[in-house]
Amino acid sequence: MYRLSSAGLLETRTRANLGTMGNDILQAPHEIAFSLWEQAQFFIAGLMRPWNAYQVAIAIGLFIAAHFLARLLGPHVHAWMRAREGWPKWRMRFLVMLHRRLRLIFFVLLIWPAVWIMQSATWPSRSYLLEILASLALAWLIITIVTRFIVNGFIRTMVRYVAWTWVTLGILGLTDETQRLLDSVAVELGDMRLSLWVILQAITVIAVLMFGARFVSRTTAAQIRQNKEISPSMQVLAVKFLQVLLYGAAFFIGLRAVGVDLTGLAVLSGAIGVGLGFGLQKVVSNLVSGVILLLDRSIKPGDVISLGETFGWINSLGARYVSITTRDGKEYLIPNEDLITGQVVNWSHSNDYVRLDIYFGTAYTDDPHTVRRIAIDAAKGVERVLEFKPPVCHIVGFGDSSVDYILRFWIRDPTGGLTNIRGNVYLALWDAFQEHGISIPFPQREVRMLEGSTLETHRAGAASSTAD
Template identity: 75%
Template sequence: MTPDELSQLPLDQVQEIAVGLLERSLLFLSGLMRPWNAYQLIIALAIFAAAHVLAGVLKPRIYDWMRGLEGWPKWQMRALVIMHRRFRTILFVLLIWTVVAVMQDVTWPSRSYLLEVIAQLASAWLFIAFATRLIINGFVRALVRYGAWAWVTLSILGLTSEARNVLDNFAMTVGSTRLSLWLLLQAMVTLGLLIFVARFLATTSSARIRRNDEISPSMQVLAIKFLQVVLYGTAFFFGLKLVGVDLTGLAVLSGAIGVGLGFGLQKVVSNLVSGIIILLDKSIKPGDVISLGETFGWIQSLGARYVSVVTRDGKEYLIPNEDLITGQVVNWSHSNDFVRLDIFFGTAYQNDPHKVRRIAIDAAVGVTRVLNFKPPVCHIVGFGDSSLDYILRFWISDPTGGLTNIRGDVYLALWDAFQENGISIPFPQREVKMLEGSSLRTMKSAERTDLPD
């Protein structure tokens, strides 16, 4: 079929369908001119006005009542807020269904038919408005809401077959597959619903996995990632299968695309594989304190491509997973949380080194974060030019609290202890000795000597 024939065929059919819709519309408008149909429209407008007045009177009082509520769960408060915003529509639906029920009892059903159609439309629109609030993304929520409103309206008015024919006539053939607007719309709706269900299941399951203390943090991340891939992948392929897309051609196409992407995205694939290895071998996990080069901080989250590391100064580094596999990483809390720290200091030669060691150990023990059941130790490490050099070693169990600050606290405790016990901390000193027969000349005396007579 040539492109001209392809474009001419749906145009003819669309014209026929449009003529049919115009005839039905004229018939519907002429039916509205009948007395009872006009009365039903007037009754519907009166009900809407009554709902508007009642909402204006009751909404402020309900709002004041809601502000006084305390201790209610968050989801119940959100539901009340949503109902408060749609309160006029809720009143309109309740009033019009009450009027329809009364009229069906006191008069013929044909005299309340139009009111029943309006009640069905209002109820469906209200239900869709509430249901779509579960969708987090604003654009997707608006798209689903307006699409559902349009489809429900066509269904209640009995125009679904005409609309489906119009959408199905705009189509193109790719190989053995026929793609139409109707098929694309079905695919969007089906995939949207399945992905929403997959997202809900993934979120619920992830929350339960995180609450399970028997699973290690790294295995929790791995299980959550695997569950998300399975759920979203199943939703995507199952949705395509439901709308009639041939997955055989899609598999061949995806294989060809995968080969091309494999060469162009080597680093990305390497980071993905490295992330899986990190999760499996449990070398790092959220909450661990690590050092990688100049970066020192604790792991906030493990991603598919990178690891988020937050430092003490609030900077967040996104380190590729490959760097953690190939580089040298210091995990301060891999097997346990105990970390030993070393600090160096010196004292004057006239101070007793045995006394200095005891004072240094007692000062370190008095610092809050220093562990007592793993007592500090102090050793002489050398005879310096101006001082006896010592090393003080102590243990902590909370490296996430910082290392520089605990070193500073221990240094300050040493300073206070040395001041109390008369221990001096020397600084470099130089001595100048005058040799016999030499003289010392200052700058001013040299200048006076150089002056002419």
């Protein structure tokens, strides 16, 4: 920690004024805060000295110059960026981030040469403020660039501000006092002492370990999904198990790294288990059902299933739900428990072959043998209908107006849709029947007049004239 001497130099300040409590972690928070305030007063008083005022004026002048350079060159840089149309998206985002911070970049580029010139031309004490400002500006710029690679916006903002604060305290030499101040704010839980400093350490270590676990899980998950020898359901199970293992290990290792006693968590975990048993039954049921679905491999990503009136293919298997997309673009999130307890039709469970049936009728005057042959030939000519599983046609009944038939055919790509292939087969039947003169009857009614009955008709004109 530092203060300004009477000569205006930045020298190391001794901790004698802290007394015997200087290294004691139980030092009162107000004493540490008073020490920090005392140093701030020394620092502000030192700014009033002539050479320090000159350095502040130089820094302000350099900042104004950086501002005008950013305003002058910013449009040209932006136009150059717009001309880079073929560049990858990540590179363009990085350029946009740099463009928004041109003023800080120019300030760093201007202040460091000024520091080097001042150090070579005069005493070090007459450039130390510029060196502090240059170090702060460079550190803030590096932190801004590095944290830009964090995808989550909230986490990126939190890490950026925490890093700015800690680097600023380090450059100003206030890390020890800040650490003691945070460590003095604590609570006693039995034999465990939990301070604000320990909590911040735990959050930082756990966040870093979680980031590492996330990176490892994503890399490993990509390799697992590329392995064609592992079934899709087992791929999902392996990825979920790996994520739980890595994130759980990161959490407990992070707590142990900062000295938190984990024996007390045993009682807490028991209480949480009781709460789960009573209040979160559905959630736990869906989680367990999801594990069962992955283990028995009854469904997997890409399968075409029907559940009630919902028909579509599976996009992904989640911890709580299964994502199903229908032909009309709707995405349904079906709870895992419903897939375990309900009746599910998996059109592609053991294989991709699906048999479809369509019904039609022809007139009694048409030869049934000819109708069956024409219907089979028409179905064979439709794309997606399998030839090595040939269509069949059977008479299923004699109706009031027609002879009723059923036409059965096979496909092996249910993900391509069922309604469209049925429609194509019906259209092929229509064309074939029109070509061969086979009629498709429709219901007709015949009215007979009984002897002695009369038929009365009323014309609209007669009725209107009568009304007049």
